[in-house]
Amino acid sequence: MSGRIFVIRYGLKEEKASARSLIDVAWTTLPQLIIAVIAAVALQLLNPYLLKLPMVAKWVIPAESDYVTLLATISGIGGVFIGLYYAAVASVGGAIYSRMPNNIRNLLAHERVGNIYMRYLSFLTFLALCLIGLRILGYPRLHLAVFMISVMSGVGIIAFVKLGQRAFNFFDPTILSLSVFQNLCHWIRIACVGGYRWNDLSFQQHAHKQAQLALETLSTLSDISAKEDHLNGRPFVELSRSLFGFLIFYQNKKKLIPSDSHWYTIRYTHRDWYKTDDTMVSIAHQTGTGLQRDTVNDKTWIEEALFPIVLRCISINLKAGRFDLLVDLLGYVDAYVKALAQEGEVTIALNALGQVADAVLDDISQPAKKFVLSGEVIEHIGLMDYLGVMPITILLAYISSLNEFSSDQTSRRLAEIRWQRKSTLYKQGFSAYILPRLEWLQSRLSFEISVEDEIISPLWYQTELIAIVQAEKISENTKGLIFSSIELYQKWFKRLETEKHPWLAAAILSREWEYCNKTTRHSELVKAIWKDISERRYVEGLVWPVVDVVNDEKQIKSHRNEIIKTMAKQGPLLLLSARTQEYPDYGGQFLHATGESILDSLIAADIDTLKTIFSPFFYGCAQNFENMKPKTSITDWRSRQEFQIAAAPLLDLMELSGYARLFADFHDMQDIWAEITRVWDEFLNQEKPTPIIQWLAAVINLTSSPFGISHRGILRAGWKQNIMKHLRSLPRKEIYRHGSITSSEIILHKSPLVRIFAQNDFTMYNGIDIFIDLYLRKRNDAISVDFGRTHRDLEDRMARAEKLYNENIVKVRADADENVH
Numbered sequence: 001m002s003g004r005i006f007v008i009r010y011g012l013k014e015e016k017a018s019a020r021s022l023i024d025v026a027w028t029t030l031p032q033l034i035i036a037v038i039a040a041v042a043l044q045l046l047n048p049y050l051l052k053l054p055m056v057a058k059w060v061i062p063a064e065s066d067y068v069t070l071l072a073t074i075s076g077i078g079g080v081f082i083g084l085y086y087a088a089v090a091s092v093g094g095a096i097y098s099r100m101p102n103n104i105r106n107l108l109a110h111e112r113v114g115n116i117y118m119r120y121l122s123f124l125t126f127l128a129l130c131l132i133g134l135r136i137l138g139y140p141r142l143h144l145a146v147f148m149i150s151v152m153s154g155v156g157i158i159a160f161v162k163l164g165q166r167a168f169n170f171f172d173p174t175i176l177s178l179s180v181f182q183n184l185c186h187w188i189r190i191a192c193v194g195g196y197r198w199n200d201l202s203f204q205q206h207a208h209k210q211a212q213l214a215l216e217t218l219s220t221l222s223d224i225s226a227k228e229d230h231l232n233g234r235p236f237v238e239l240s241r242s243l244f245g246f247l248i249f250y251q252n253k254k255k256l257i258p259s260d261s262h263w264y265t266i267r268y269t270h271r272d273w274y275k276t277d278d279t280m281v282s283i284a285h286q287t288g289t290g291l292q293r294d295t296v297n298d299k300t301w302i303e304e305a306l307f308p309i310v311l312r313c314i315s316i317n318l319k320a321g322r323f324d325l326l327v328d329l330l331g332y333v334d335a336y337v338k339a340l341a342q343e344g345e346v347t348i349a350l351n352a353l354g355q356v357a358d359a360v361l362d363d364i365s366q367p368a369k370k371f372v373l374s375g376e377v378i379e380h381i382g383l384m385d386y387l388g389v390m391p392i393t394i395l396l397a398y399i400s401s402l403n404e405f406s407s408d409q410t411s412r413r414l415a416e417i418r419w420q421r422k423s424t425l426y427k428q429g430f431s432a433y434i435l436p437r438l439e440w441l442q443s444r445l446s447f448e449i450s451v452e453d454e455i456i457s458p459l460w461y462q463t464e465l466i467a468i469v470q471a472e473k474i475s476e477n478t479k480g481l482i483f484s485s486i487e488l489y490q491k492w493f494k495r496l497e498t499e500k501h502p503w504l505a506a507a508i509l510s511r512e513w514e515y516c517n518k519t520t521r522h523s524e525l526v527k528a529i530w531k532d533i534s535e536r537r538y539v540e541g542l543v544w545p546v547v548d549v550v551n552d553e554k555q556i557k558s559h560r561n562e563i564i565k566t567m568a569k570q571g572p573l574l575l576l577s578a579r580t581q582e583y584p585d586y587g588g589q590f591l592h593a594t595g596e597s598i599l600d601s602l603i604a605a606d607i608d609t610l611k612t613i614f615s616p617f618f619y620g621c622a623q624n625f626e627n628m629k630p631k632t633s634i635t636d637w638r639s640r641q642e643f644q645i646a647a648a649p650l651l652d653l654m655e656l657s658g659y660a661r662l663f664a665d666f667h668d669m670q671d672i673w674a675e676i677t678r679v680w681d682e683f684l685n686q687e688k689p690t691p692i693i694q695w696l697a698a699v700i701n702l703t704s705s706p707f708g709i710s711h712r713g714i715l716r717a718g719w720k721q722n723i724m725k726h727l728r729s730l731p732r733k734e735i736y737r738h739g740s741i742t743s744s745e746i747i748l749h750k751s752p753l754v755r756i757f758a759q760n761d762f763t764m765y766n767g768i769d770i771f772i773d774l775y776l777r778k779r780n781d782a783i784s785v786d787f788g789r790t791h792r793d794l795e796d797r798m799a800r801a802e803k804l805y806n807e808n809i810v811k812v813r814a815d816a817d818e819n820v821h
Contacts, residue, residue, distance in 0.1 A: 077156075124152050124153060174235045184215075208264075219305070226312055233322055247306065254432040255431055257426075267298045269295075271292075327382065344401060365499050372500060395485070419446055430466075507586070658767030666751065
């Protein structure tokens with residue numbers, strides 16, 4: 001008997017628990033069920049009024065059996081579609097998601113589009129049943145119900161086809177990341193000013209926790225993608241692209257999040273006993289406790305969680321050789337660092353770029369036994385070039401953002417803030433790094449208003465407090481752009497050079513040269529902004545940062561000089577290889593830049609730089625000539641034209657060598673000319689079947705034409721103009737001869753060569769003339785060599801100029817003595 005009682009009691013408990021479960025299920029469906037019933041009742045109530053409309057009155061109501069059959073059919077179709085969809089999802093879940101973590105399975109279960117469609121389909125199915133029920137209860141058939149249910153069922157059927165196609169995408173779990181990013185964006189908006197209870201600590205913490213769960217899900221998705229061969233290609237790259245899109249969105253939203261918000265991760269920092277003030281140390285010692293720790297908000301906690309995913313994606317796809325996907329992804333890296341720089345976060349942008357570059361270099365830069373002069377993977381060169389562009393992107397993006405730093409614009413924004421309403425601080429477009437100062441200022445100005453009914457602190461005082469923060473950021477970013485960026489370039493270059501990849505190193509060096517030139521060009525804007533901010537100082541005792549623009553320019557100039565020396569060294573090495581058109585002509589670029597720098601060194605009397613770069617420039621020009629000269633005899637006009645183009649490096653070399661003699665006289669530094677002649681003598685004294693000097697004579701004769709301009713002739717003409725402009729600074733003296741009303745001008749310089757070139761801007765001579773007459777013709781092996789008719793009279797002209805100069809100097813001294821007496 002007792003056993004039967006136990007069974008009965010146990011059965012009743014089970015039935016009670018089942019009933020509760022049924023009630024719970026019914027309760028979850030209650031809202032949608034009520035909506036469907038309300039919709040059916042509303043259609044029933046509206047039907048008499050709709051019949052009064054002329055258009056509806058013409059509709060023919062279907063027969064009883066047709067009406068019910070239509071509704072029953074639609075209801076049946078809905079039930080079938082619901083079963084088919086969940087069967088498909090169950091198949092995908094069983095095949096792919098059964099072995100995945102719960103948070104990934106939850107993504108499938110809470111997939112938004114499918115769930116919305118199922119809710120729509122269940123609503124349509126039950127609505128049709130409700131309409132059947134109302135008809136059975138005796139209510140009249142509805143005209144509008146036939147039309148509305150037919151349209152709604154059409155939407156459901158067509159959408160099911162689209163949804164069925166979409167279900168196949170669920171075999172790729174990264175497709176489900178869209179809902180994760182949507183959730184992240186939702187919680188970010190909650191944390192921003194204007195979000196629901198944005199200033200409430202508990203809501204901030206809740207948003208932080210929910211975002212952290214979403215980040216963990218993204219991390220799990222990335223782990224799955226990295227381990228599966230069919231997912232670590234395009235799907236993984238698409239996920240990483242979405243990450244960058246989200247990070248750019250988040251960077252723009254940071255300026256709307258209070259700096260002390262608990263949306264940010266709280267980190268603790270501990271004081272140094274010997275750096276803490278005496279009072280705190282004494283209290284801690286007497287109470288036997290440690291120093292109180294400080295709390296700081298980690299404003300990069302999301303970036304730190306997401307960036308390793310991108311680095312992993314880069315490494316995997318680089319090893320697999322998916323260069324097209326990588327280039328696409330690096331485009332998003334470029335957009336991200338640009339967004340950071342525009343918000344003034346240059347240091348963060350450079351750190352992010354450094355991590356990406358390390359991930360790329362770790363895979364493509366493997367130590368080689370000898371220099372890879374040929375056979376370098378062209379895609380690797382492209383990747384290095386893309387990395388080299390990104391510091392330039394950061395520089396230009398930050399320079400463009402400096403326009404917002406003017407004091408007038410800051411004053412206008414501050415004037416629009418309603419200080420009693422904290423939310424107005426974040427709606428004036430101030431960057432996130434200014435928010436702590438604004439919040440500090442708001443608490444004090446609000447107190448002034450509450451006490452004095454007005455703001456006491458003047459606008460100029462508010463502006464200066466903000467200007468100090470801006471100045472600190474300019475100081476920090478300027479150092480980053482000048483030192484940190486160059487350190488990045490140098491780190492990449494040295495690694496590639498050490499591992500014997502000259503082509504990859506050249507790609508970095510080329511972009512580093514461009515970066516330094518752009519930095520020099522834009523330094524004037526930095527000067528102007530700094531002047532605008534720093535000149536408006538009214539409050540004594542405020543500690544302002546230091547930005548030494550002049551010293552920064554010197555640093556850039558010094559580094560440009562070092563780059564040129566490196567280019568001079570790298571150029572001949574690259575020219576030794578047989579380059580195809582697929583490879584950038586870094587050797588030619590470096591050779592040209594070195595030639596320009598040789599001229600600058602001559603003008604500036606920089607003998608140390610000249611000695612470093614002239615010899616490699618010399619042999620680079622010779623090698624370039626060998627690479628470009630036609631391999632067949634010069635018999636037709638095509639070969640002659642090819643030879644004239646190939647001769648351009650040698651003409652450049654001779655032109656600059658001649659100008660070296662000119663500036664050796666100009667600066668009275670014969671070491672300049674000695675260095676040039678040393679390298680030439682070393683080269684010309686080599687024993688060759690055909691003397692080298694005869695090749696030079698052939699080059700000069702074949703490229704000298706009174707009816708045309710030789711290849712690169714315009715560039716060499718520019719050199720000459722630059723020199724003539726520099727020589728205009730020489731002192732001059734006008735003298736009058738007895739019995740003459742006209743005067744003549746003499747240039748006060750002891751060198752006749754300098755005086756000839758400084759006499760006017762249209763001298764017929766150039767550097768090649770100097771080189772031929774004052775060097776080549778004086779060699780023993782050039783006595784019988786014909787260098788052309790246009791290069792024979794410079795020494796005679798110098799002799800005449802010297803004679804005339806001596807006569808004029810005597811006249812000048814005589815006039816001076818006469819004036820003294």
